[in-house]
Amino acid sequence: MTTLALLQLFVCAAGAYFLTRGGPDAPEAKGPAASPAPTRPPVAVVTAGPVLRPAPDGPLPAKGTLAARISRALGDSALGGSVGAVVVDVAGGSTLYGSKADTGLTPASTTKVATAVAALTSLGPDTRVATRVVQRRPGAITLVGGGDPTLAGPRATGSASSPRFASLAVLASRTARALKTAGVSSVTLSYDDSLFGGPRTAPGWKPGYVPEGSVAPVTALTIDEGRQDPRGSARYGDPPRSAAEAFASLLRRDGVKVGKSIKRAGAAATAAEVARVESPPVYELVEHMLTESDNDLAEALAHLVAVKEGRGGTFSGVAQAVQGTLKRLGVAGGVRVYDGSGLSTRNRITPAALARLIALSAAPANPRLHAVISGLPVAGFTGTLGHRYDEKGSRSAAGVVRAKTGTLNGVNTLTGLSRTADGRLLAFAFMADKVKDPDGAVAALDRLAALVSGCGCP
Numbered sequence: 001m002t003t004l005a006l007l008q009l010f011v012c013a014a015g016a017y018f019l020t021r022g023g024p025d026a027p028e029a030k031g032p033a034a035s036p037a038p039t040r041p042p043v044a045v046v047t048a049g050p051v052l053r054p055a056p057d058g059p060l061p062a063k064g065t066l067a068a069r070i071s072r073a074l075g076d077s078a079l080g081g082s083v084g085a086v087v088v089d090v091a092g093g094s095t096l097y098g099s100k101a102d103t104g105l106t107p108a109s110t111t112k113v114a115t116a117v118a119a120l121t122s123l124g125p126d127t128r129v130a131t132r133v134v135q136r137r138p139g140a141i142t143l144v145g146g147g148d149p150t151l152a153g154p155r156a157t158g159s160a161s162s163p164r165f166a167s168l169a170v171l172a173s174r175t176a177r178a179l180k181t182a183g184v185s186s187v188t189l190s191y192d193d194s195l196f197g198g199p200r201t202a203p204g205w206k207p208g209y210v211p212e213g214s215v216a217p218v219t220a221l222t223i224d225e226g227r228q229d230p231r232g233s234a235r236y237g238d239p240p241r242s243a244a245e246a247f248a249s250l251l252r253r254d255g256v257k258v259g260k261s262i263k264r265a266g267a268a269a270t271a272a273e274v275a276r277v278e279s280p281p282v283y284e285l286v287e288h289m290l291t292e293s294d295n296d297l298a299e300a301l302a303h304l305v306a307v308k309e310g311r312g313g314t315f316s317g318v319a320q321a322v323q324g325t326l327k328r329l330g331v332a333g334g335v336r337v338y339d340g341s342g343l344s345t346r347n348r349i350t351p352a353a354l355a356r357l358i359a360l361s362a363a364p365a366n367p368r369l370h371a372v373i374s375g376l377p378v379a380g381f382t383g384t385l386g387h388r389y390d391e392k393g394s395r396s397a398a399g400v401v402r403a404k405t406g407t408l409n410g411v412n413t414l415t416g417l418s419r420t421a422d423g424r425l426l427a428f429a430f431m432a433d434k435v436k437d438p439d440g441a442v443a444a445l446d447r448l449a450a451l452v453s454g455c456g457c458p
Contacts, residue, residue, distance in 0.1 A: 058423025061457035078440025104348030108406030111342030145221025153223035172250035174275035198314030204344030287375030291383035302340025
C-alpha cells in the first residue's frame with residue numbers, strides 16, 4: 001500500500017494524464033481524423049489535463065550531504081573510467097550535484113527521451129498516424145504508408161500491456177467493403193513508402209543490428225515493426241513489400257481479386273481515399289516507446305518529426321529536426337543525435353541535458369510533455385526496469401524511481417526522476433560509456449538512483 005501511495009503521488013506530481021477515447025480501429029468510427037496523410041503534417045488537438053492535483057514538494061536536500069553520498073557511489077569500479085552524473089531540482093532548477101555534467105557521453109537508449117520530447121512538441125500528443133488505401137484509377141489501388149511501425153499484421157496477437165495498435169486486417173476489411181460498394185471486385189495493387197527516404201539504417205549503427213533483430217530497416221510502410229513473426233526478432237529484408245503482400249492476401253480473403261504483380265509506386269496527393277486505419281495517439285506511442293525501449297517506434301517518431309519540421313523523412317533530417325525542436329524549447333544544448341533510438345554510437349548527450357529534458361517534461365507548465373514521465377519505466381515494476389531494483393542497495397527505490405535505461409556494448413546509462421524521502425522531486429542522469437562490467441554497472445546505477453530517492457539529506 002505504501003508503494004502504491006508513493007506511485008500515485010509521484011504520477012500526480014509529474015502531471016501524467018489520461019484520455020478516455022475509443023480504440024483506433026473501432027469498426028464504426030466516424031468524424032474527422034487527427035492523423036496525418038503522408039503528404040501533409042500531422043494535426044494536433046487539445047489534450048486533457050491531470051486528473052488529480054500534484055502533491056506538494058518537500059524541502060530541498062542539502063547539497064553537501066547528497067553530493068558526498070553520490071561521489072562515493074560513483075567510485076564503483078564497475079562503472080569504468082568515463083562517468084558523468086547530475087541531480088537537478090525539478091521545481092527550482094538548481095543543480096544539486098554534478099560531475100562531468102556538461103561532458104557529452106554516449107547515451108544509448110536514453111536518447112529516446114530526446115526523441116519523445118521532440119515528438120510530443122512537434123507532432124502533438126493527440127496526433128494519430130494513418131495507413132491509407134487510395135485509388136489511383138478505377139480498379140487500381142495503392143497502400144500508402146504513413147510511418148506507423150506498430151501496424152499489426154495478420155499474425156499479430158494483442159497484449160494487455162500495449163496500446164491497441166492499428167490493424168492491417170481491419171484496413172483490408174474496410175477496403176474490401178468500400179470496393180464492393182462501388183461495384184469493384186478485382187484490383188491491381190501497388191504500395192507507396194515514399195514518406196521516408198534515404199538510407200534505411202543510421203550513421204553509427206553496427207552492421208549486426210538488423211540481422212540480430214535489434215531494429216528493422218526504417219521505412220514508412222511496415223507491419224509488426226518489420227518482424228517476420230510478431231513474437232520473434234527476425235526482420236523482413238524489404239518491410240514495405242512484405243506489408244503489401246500481406247495486404248493482398250487479406251484482400252483476397254475478403255473476396256477481392258488482386259493481381260499477382262505488386263509494384264512500388266507513388267500515390268498522387270489528389271488520389272481518392274478508399275479506407276484508412278490509425279495508430280494510437282502519439283502520447284501513447286511515446287509511453288510505449290519509453291517503457292519498452294522500442295527502437296523501431298523511436299525511429300518512426302523521429303522520422304515523422306523530421307517530416308513535420310520540413311527536413312525530410314531521412315536520418316539526416318532527424319538530426320536537424322530533433323535539434324531544431326529542442327532549440328525552440330531551450331533545451332538543445334548538449335544534445336547531438338544521429339538517430340531516434342540511441343543505437344547510433346555517434347550520439348552524444350550530456351548528463352545535464354538529459355536531466356533538463358526530464359525536468360522540463362515533469363513541469364506542471366508543460367502538460368503536452370507529461371507522457372515522457374508517465375512512459376518512464378517504474379523501478380522494479382514495469383518495462384526495462386521491471387527486473388531490477390531487487391538487490392539490497394536499491395530495493396528501497398522500487399516503485400519510487402521512474403527512469404529510462406540505456407544499454408550498448410560498453411555503455412550503461414539511466415535518467416529519470418524520483419521523490420526524495422522528504423518529498424522533493426528531483427531529476428537525475430547517470431552515464432557510463434567505458435564499462436567493462438555491464439551487470440555491475442547496472443547495479444551501480446540502480447544504487448545511485450536509490451540514493452536520490454532515499455535522501456532525507458539534512
